Amino acid sequence: MKIAIVGGGIGGLTTALALSQHSHDVTVFERSAGIREIGAGVQISPNAGRLLLSLGLGAAYSEISVNPHRVVLRRWEDDSIIRATELDEGFLSQHQVPLANVARNELVEILGNAVATCLNVALKFSTHVVSVEPSDASSEVIFADGSSQSFDIVIGADGIHSVVRPCVGGIDRPRFSGSAAYRALVPRSAVDDLPIDVTNRMGPDRHVVSYFIGRGRSHLNLVCISPEESWEIESWTEQGTLEDLHSRFEGWSPEFLSLLERVEEPVFRWALFDREPLEQWGIGTTTLLGDACHPMLPFMAQGSCQAIEDAVVLARCLSDANTSDAADALRRYEDARRGRTAQVQNSSLMNRDLFHMVDGQEQKDRDLIFSISPPGMSILDWVYEYDALTTPV
Numbered sequence: 001m002k003i004a005i006v007g008g009g010i011g012g013l014t015t016a017l018a019l020s021q022h023s024h025d026v027t028v029f030e031r032s033a034g035i036r037e038i039g040a041g042v043q044i045s046p047n048a049g050r051l052l053l054s055l056g057l058g059a060a061y062s063e064i065s066v067n068p069h070r071v072v073l074r075r076w077e078d079d080s081i082i083r084a085t086e087l088d089e090g091f092l093s094q095h096q097v098p099l100a101n102v103a104r105n106e107l108v109e110i111l112g113n114a115v116a117t118c119l120n121v122a123l124k125f126s127t128h129v130v131s132v133e134p135s136d137a138s139s140e141v142i143f144a145d146g147s148s149q150s151f152d153i154v155i156g157a158d159g160i161h162s163v164v165r166p167c168v169g170g171i172d173r174p175r176f177s178g179s180a181a182y183r184a185l186v187p188r189s190a191v192d193d194l195p196i197d198v199t200n201r202m203g204p205d206r207h208v209v210s211y212f213i214g215r216g217r218s219h220l221n222l223v224c225i226s227p228e229e230s231w232e233i234e235s236w237t238e239q240g241t242l243e244d245l246h247s248r249f250e251g252w253s254p255e256f257l258s259l260l261e262r263v264e265e266p267v268f269r270w271a272l273f274d275r276e277p278l279e280q281w282g283i284g285t286t287t288l289l290g291d292a293c294h295p296m297l298p299f300m301a302q303g304s305c306q307a308i309e310d311a312v313v314l315a316r317c318l319s320d321a322n323t324s325d326a327a328d329a330l331r332r333y334e335d336a337r338r339g340r341t342a343q344v345q346n347s348s349l350m351n352r353d354l355f356h357m358v359d360g361q362e363q364k365d366r367d368l369i370f371s372i373s374p375p376g377m378s379i380l381d382w383v384y385e386y387d388a389l390t391t392p393v
Contacts, residue, residue, distance in 0.1 A: 001323060004029060004141050004151040006129045007158035010042075010104075011290030011307030013111035015157060017055050018315035020118035027151075028115070029127045029141070035112035040183050041213040041221035042104050043198065046095035046384045048305035051312050053097065054389060060110040065100035066212045068198045073370055076203025079253040083370040095384050101198065101211045101221070107304075132156065132167045134286035136327050152323050153330065154286045155314070157307070160273055162292035168283045170293070174273035177297055177352065179206075180228040181270045182245045186220040188212070190262040194220065201256055204358040206248070208256065209301075222259065223298070224249065225355075231271040240269035272297055274349065277342035281334040285326050289314060294341040299351035302344050302383065312388040313337055336393045340386065 001024050005012045008030030019026050044052070044065070052061050073082040087099055115121050128144035132154050139154040156164025160174055198211040206226040213221045226248040245267055246260055274297050281288045290307030314333045321329035357363040373379070 001025070001152040001318070001321065001326060003027070003153045003155065003318075004139075004149070005155045005157055006132070006141070006164050007156065007162075007290075007292070008032075008035060008112075008123065008125070009157065009159065009290075010108060010111065010304045011292075011311060012155075012157035013108065013115050014051075014055070014308050015155060015289060015311035015314060016115045016121050017111060017118065018311045019318065020115070020121050021055075022315065022319050024120060024318070026118075026121045027124060028121065029124050029129050031126070031128050033126050035108055035123075035125075040104060040185055040219075041211065041223070042102055042107060042304045043211070043301035044100045044102060044107075044308075045301065045305055045380075046097045046099065047386045047388070048308040049097040049100055050095075051308050051388055054312070055114070057110055057114060060113070061100075061102075064102050064106040064110060064215055065098075066102070066196065066214070066217050067098040067100055068196050068211060070195070070197045071099075072197045072199045074199060074201045074253075075367070076201050076207075076252050076256075079201070079255045082202075082367045083373075099198070101213050103213045103215075103219075104304075106215065129158070130163060132164050132286050134168060134282070134284040136284040137323075139284065139286045152285060153318070153326050155289055156286070156292045157289045158292055160275070160291045160295040162288065164286065165278075165288055165292050168286055168288065169280050170278050170288070172275055172278075174275055174295065176231050177272040177274060178227060178229070179225050179272045179297075179352065180231070181272055181298070182222075182224040182226070182240055182248070182267055183270060184222045184224070184242075184245065184260075184263040184267045186222065186259060186262045187264050188214075188217055188219060190264075191220045191259065200355070201253070202355045202357075203252065205356050207355040208249070208252075210259070219264075220259070222263070225272070228271065237268055237270045240267040242267055244269075274345065277338070277345055279338075281338065282330050285330065287314075287330040287334060294345055296341075296345040296348045297352060298348070299355060300344060300348040300383070302348065306341050306344055309340070309386070309388040310337055313391065313393060316389075317393050332393050336391060340391075344383065 131142045133140040201208040317333040
């Protein structure tokens with residue numbers, strides 16, 4: 001079949017790679033002039049890591065991955081450990097692949113390189129899609145220059161501000177979370193003494209996640225979440241300042257404040273948006289994927305992972321489909337994924353309140369539960385053990 005993918009980010013490129021394994025003619029339309037990704041780091045949990053390996057990215061993925069030794073929860077004011085979970089041989093035995101931290105641009109790079117070798121995939125850059133007209137037989141892609149092109153299937157993988165989403169009934173606006181994320185990098189040379197952990201420092205109304213990313217563990221990635229009353233800026237991301245970042249975390253642990261002193265500018269400030277789970281992902285031969293249909297807050301580190309899962313399930317549903325049953329195949333994909341992604345979206349939203357408890361009895365109870373719960377990552381087994389390669393479709 002002739003398939004169009006709108007969006008050349010992690011979700012769109014993974015979808016193109018997965019579809020390339022079947023006899024489809026795939027075109028990816030990307031608005032930017034080349035392969036690029038905004039943002040610094042991304043955590044790839046085993047549910048997505050297994051899929052990247054299944055798509056033939058093993059060596060390239062291993063080269064860009066940093067595999068943390070532990071996931072550590074710390075208290076905001078003194079860095080005391082609430083809980084430390086070893087990502088050891090037991091974790092690897094249970095989940096087959098390790099948890100990995102990667103630089104977003106490097107993940108997009110290896111996906112783009114793999115897609116570029118696929119003879120049945122074309123990458124069209126500097127191509128601005130403005131809308132899609134779906135129907136049961138085919139879908140029409142409309143471009144900014146007024147031209148259009150018909151495809152057997154159109155997949156909107158164009159992010160939270162998707163132009164495809166309104167064309168299939170998703171006319172709701174993104175929902176501002178009341179929080180913004182300051183994203184900053186520290187060169188490895190300034191923090192080479194730190195353990196290779198994923199660390200979550202939890203404090204009143206805010207939290208900070210840190211982990212190493214990049215080839216050769218080049219940088220420590222800091223994601224600092226703090227309250228934001230409103231977001232009036234037209235863009236959902238802007239350059240921030242170190243001074244503002246420091247002011248939002250006064251009184252935090254000396255260890256964390258020392259990290260802020262070593263940040264390498266620039267610092268970027270991101271508004272955190274999500275949407276309510278969408279009941280309808282597609283119409284006729286058009287569907288959605290990744291943040292275009294289920295944008296979520298980053299408090300489970302699952303945004304990219306869920307897009308990768310989508311891509312593999314969608315490719316399975318289309319593996320033996322043809323033009324006569326294309327729309328039915330898309331509905332099977334949507335039915336297989338809707339409940340899973342809604343659960344992850346809602347859990348991510350709940351984690352915001354869990355991480356941001358003010359000091360008091362409820363916070364003490366939370367910390368006690370974390371500290372006495374059994375070893376391992378059992379609380380996230382339902383996330384990590386999902387298998388997009390075998391889930392019923």
